[in-house]
Amino acid sequence: MKNLLKFSSIVVILLLSQQTRAELVVEITRGQSEAIPIAVIPFASAEVTNASFDVAKLVSADLTRSGRFKTLEHRDIIEEPHAGSNIVFDSWRRLGNDYILVGSMQPQGVSQAVGQERYNITFELYNVLTRQRLLGYQISANNAGLRSAGHQVADMVFEKILGIRGAFSSHIAYISVLGHLPLKTYRLIVADADGANPRVVMQSNEPLMSPAWSPDGQSLAYVSFEGRLASIYVQQLKSGERHLVSARAGVNQAPAWSPDGKKLALTLSTRSGNLDVYVLNLETKMLTRITDDPAIDTEPQWSKDGQSLYFTSDRAGGPQIYRIGLGANDRPHRLTFQGSYNARPRLSPDESQLAFVTQEEGSYRIATLDLRSGSVVQVLSKGHFDVSPSYAPNGAVIIYASRDHGRGVLALASADGHVQQRLVSSEGEVQEPAWAPF
Amino acid sequence: MEISMKRIVSITLLMAGIALLWGCPKKPTVIQPPSSASKIPQSSGNNAADGASTSMTPLGGDGSNSAGADGMGGMKGGALANRVIYFDFDKSDIKPEYAEVIAMNARNLSSKPALKVKLEGNTDERGTREYNIGLGERRAQAVRRALMLQGVAENQLNTVSFGAERPAIEGDDEAAWAKNRRVELDYLP
Numbered sequence: 001m002k003n004l005l006k007f008s009s010i011v012v013i014l015l016l017s018q019q020t021r022a023e024l025v026v027e028i029t030r031g032q033s034e035a036i037p038i039a040v041i042p043f044a045s046a047e048v049t050n051a052s053f054d055v056a057k058l059v060s061a062d063l064t065r066s067g068r069f070k071t072l073e074h075r076d077i078i079e080e081p082h083a084g085s086n087i088v089f090d091s092w093r094r095l096g097n098d099y100i101l102v103g104s105m106q107p108q109g110v111s112q113a114v115g116q117e118r119y120n121i122t123f124e125l126y127n128v129l130t131r132q133r134l135l136g137y138q139i140s141a142n143n144a145g146l147r148s149a150g151h152q153v154a155d156m157v158f159e160k161i162l163g164i165r166g167a168f169s170s171h172i173a174y175i176s177v178l179g180h181l182p183l184k185t186y187r188l189i190v191a192d193a194d195g196a197n198p199r200v201v202m203q204s205n206e207p208l209m210s211p212a213w214s215p216d217g218q219s220l221a222y223v224s225f226e227g228r229l230a231s232i233y234v235q236q237l238k239s240g241e242r243h244l245v246s247a248r249a250g251v252n253q254a255p256a257w258s259p260d261g262k263k264l265a266l267t268l269s270t271r272s273g274n275l276d277v278y279v280l281n282l283e284t285k286m287l288t289r290i291t292d293d294p295a296i297d298t299e300p301q302w303s304k305d306g307q308s309l310y311f312t313s314d315r316a317g318g319p320q321i322y323r324i325g326l327g328a329n330d331r332p333h334r335l336t337f338q339g340s341y342n343a344r345p346r347l348s349p350d351e352s353q354l355a356f357v358t359q360e361e362g363s364y365r366i367a368t369l370d371l372r373s374g375s376v377v378q379v380l381s382k383g384h385f386d387v388s389p390s391y392a393p394n395g396a397v398i399i400y401a402s403r404d405h406g407r408g409v410l411a412l413a414s415a416d417g418h419v420q421q422r423l424v425s426s427e428g429e430v431q432e433p434a435w436a437p438f
Numbered sequence: 439m440e441i442s443m444k445r446i447v448s449i450t451l452l453m454a455g456i457a458l459l460w461g462c463p464k465k466p467t468v469i470q471p472p473s474s475a476s477k478i479p480q481s482s483g484n485n486a487a488d489g490a491s492t493s494m495t496p497l498g499g500d501g502s503n504s505a506g507a508d509g510m511g512g513m514k515g516g517a518l519a520n521r522v523i524y525f526d527f528d529k530s531d532i533k534p535e536y537a538e539v540i541a542m543n544a545r546n547l548s549s550k551p552a553l554k555v556k557l558e559g560n561t562d563e564r565g566t567r568e569y570n571i572g573l574g575e576r577r578a579q580a581v582r583r584a585l586m587l588q589g590v591a592e593n594q595l596n597t598v599s600f601g602a603e604r605p606a607i608e609g610d611d612e613a614a615w616a617k618n619r620r621v622e623l624d625y626l627p
Contacts, residue, residue, distance in 0.1 A: 028606060102618070139560060180608065181605070181606075181607075181608060182532075206604075207603035207604060209567060209568075209601075210567070210568060225598075225603065225604075226601065228558070228598065228624075229598055230571075230598060230599070250575065250594065250597055250598070250599075251571060251572070251575050252601060254568040254570055254571075267568065267571075267572075269575055272579065273575050273576065273578065273579030273582070273597060275571075275572045275575060295531050295572070295573075296569060296572030296576070297572070298568050298569055298572050299566065299568045299569060312566070312569055314566075314569075314572075319565075319569050322505075327586070343565070343566040343569050343571065344566040345570060346565075357565075357566050364564065364565060364566075367485070384610075385563065385564070385610070387565070387566050387567065388567065403610070406610055430566065433568075
């Protein structure tokens with residue numbers, strides 16, 4: 001515990017989309033004491049007082065939220081340089097900063113086509129000790145693009161200092177549940193990775209489940225119980241167009257895209273109710289049965305080469321995780337042996353570990369299995385109902401569904417377990433997060 | 439003993455008229471440690487004991503569960519209790535106390551071959567969502583098999599599993615969970 005540090009800062013995400021007002025609020029519940037100190041100086045200068053959005057504040061929020069950085073409190077910012085030539089490095093060093101990010105916003109006038117103010121955002125990242133300039137760029141953005149520009153700056157800073165691609169510009173999908181019995185509204189929502197800009201993709205009075213991103217990030221597969229029957233749909237995000245891909249009698253569940261985006265692994269049931277994993281070719285509609293066991297086989301997930309599937313099966317009594325090659329004669333191999341309940345595997349982007357749900361002291365928690373050793377299991381979360389893990393596309397963070405005072409919330413844990421955060425919705429419950437690919 | 443108890447409860451249900459759900463046991467229920475659940479032996483003996491402490495709890499505002507009572511196909515006394523079967527944690531075997539519910543529905547269905555019923559399997563919220571779909575399907579199938587054994591034609595029965603997605607009761611304690619581990623018989627119009 002001594003290397004852990006509580007952060008008191010709470011970052012409130014403000015923006016509302018036109019469709020939903022349910023913003024998510026980020027709370028950092030546990031951070032790292034070895035977080036890197038960085039000063040992020042406000043970009044906007046006096047002549048840009050009407051800029052609708054504080055880009056530097058967003059960059060600061062992103063970096064803090066990653067748990068890897070400790071940004072200088074606004075009240076401790078003693079002066080506001082906007083370019084490298086104005087930085088008095090010694091003062092920032094005395095305040096304990098390793099890095100400093102400075103920038104400025106120059107209004108470029110109103111674009112005729114869009115009718116929005118455009119800005120040139122110039123930013124520079126310096127190492128305070130060596131006074132070396134690490135980054136120097138200019139981004140052009142209109143008012144509506146300032147938030148996205150801020151995430152891009154944070155991504156570049158993150159990658160420059162840590163050598164890990166930033167995922168602040170990426171998106172998440174999740175299910176939100178509003179209202180109470182008997183009238184509930186289920187929504188499939190896509191939002192920015194920080195929970196801002198939530199947009200409703202699909203809404204229903206019957207449950208929605210299992211959102212899964214296509215590898216190109218353009219479509220979502222999901223399960224809908226509309227008509228009180230389970231069906232799998234694929235929906236294009238830009239056009240909103242959706243296609244029914246599976247509506248067989250019984251179970252249609254757990255869609256997972258193949259890495260080439262041409263197939264879906266899914267769970268179907270026989271007439272007698274036996275669940276097995278199948279692969280559906282989305283072009284030819286050809287269906288191939290992958291598992292054949294009287295047990296529940298479900299929750300498939302592809303390996304990156306598209307040659308095998310990870311899945312959950314209770315063929316040994318309780319649910320455990322297996323891997324099966326897609327060749328005709330391949331047999332499943334069991335991967336988890338610790339504990340009586342290990343389910344819903346998700347593969348890290350570098351394929352070095354699996355995240356899954358495990359049972360520990362009667363609680364459901366997120367754990368990882370190191371695939372190189374094949375045996376080292378680390379439990380990352382501390383809740384009682386932690387399920388549905390999903391890796392950020394850079395593999396640094398796992399988002400999952402948790403509970404806070406009986407309410408469904410989203411939570412994040414760094415893949416090494418050191419950093420914990422929570423995304424709490426202002427209304428209803430949130431569940432089943434799925435992080436989009438890059 | 440068991441039967442007379444059941445009768446008393448049934449009569450109470452009829453008197454209540456708008457009987458909605460089986461009540462929870464009076465005693466605080468012990469939460470089963472889920473980790474050992476798959477190894478718990480069949481516990482129907484205990485269930486009878488649980489049944490003995492069953493009490494009626496009318497639950498206002500939960501009437502949606504009996505919505506569609508018009509689709510009961512002429513079955514007498516459209517109480518929800520006649521159309522819901524509850525299960526133990528991580529179990530899909532039908533407890534003896536529901537034999538009468540199964541028999542009643544089987545008689546109704548086999549005497550009216552045009553009737554169709556959808557068997558909706560549900561679980562409590564614990565565990566992963568998609569694996570719970572599997573457990574809900576197992577329960578729906580258990581009821582389907584039981585009805586078929588009593589003469590109901592296969593084409594009268596369909597199953598759907600909602601897993602943990604459509605709880606009857608909100609809450610994260612055993613009292614709520616016990617009411618959510620269920621199969622509902624949804625008579626189609």
